[in-house]
Amino acid sequence: MELESVRMNIPEDANIIVGQTHFIKTAEDIYEALVNTAPASRFAVAFNEASGPCLVRAEGNDEELKKAAIENALAIGAGHVFVVMLRNAFPINVMERILGCPEVCGIYCATANPLEVLVAKTKQGRGVIGVVDGSPPKGVEAEEDIQKRKQVLRSLGYKL
Numbered sequence: 001m002e003l004e005s006v007r008m009n010i011p012e013d014a015n016i017i018v019g020q021t022h023f024i025k026t027a028e029d030i031y032e033a034l035v036n037t038a039p040a041s042r043f044a045v046a047f048n049e050a051s052g053p054c055l056v057r058a059e060g061n062d063e064e065l066k067k068a069a070i071e072n073a074l075a076i077g078a079g080h081v082f083v084v085m086l087r088n089a090f091p092i093n094v095m096e097r098i099l100g101c102p103e104v105c106g107i108y109c110a111t112a113n114p115l116e117v118l119v120a121k122t123k124q125g126r127g128v129i130g131v132v133d134g135s136p137p138k139g140v141e142a143e144e145d146i147q148k149r150k151q152v153l154r155s156l157g158y159k160l
Helices: 026-037 063-076 091-099 143-155
Strands: 002-007 015-021 042-048 056-060 081-087 104-111 115-121 126-133
Touching: 002 063, 015 063, 015 091, 015 115, 015 126, 026 042, 026 056, 026 081, 026 091, 042 063, 056 063, 063 081, 081 091, 091 104, 104 115, 104 126
Parallel strands: none
Antiparallel strands: 002 115, 015 081, 015 104, 042 056, 042 081, 115 126
16 A cells, blocks of 8 residues: 555635545535535535546536646545535535535545645555644644634624
């Protein structure tokens, strides 16, 4: 088995969601989940088929994000993996709906941070074994940091 770290390309002002699924209708179902949950968002989803023609299936309402989703899905190269690129909404706004798609097995990460996907390569193919999301901790928050965190949440409208 070989291990590889695959750096994701995240366009400016975008978030990425990487997950596992199991059926060809994933691209359309996630498209519908996104457009029905955050209709003002710009997004794309790419899904790596794991049998038959083994194509990358893609849908979206933004060509730049669609290109990035396809590029990232191809770079991961693992079957039944999906990549969502998202703008004008946060992953927290759409993850519950994505997880509600019957074919979605789980989500590895949702972030705007620099992201590496850890991929194992075997004789059969490739599989995601984890992610490296952002940077390691630099310390523990102090009272001033707590106040800044609370202010950010309120400025985004997530708290009163």
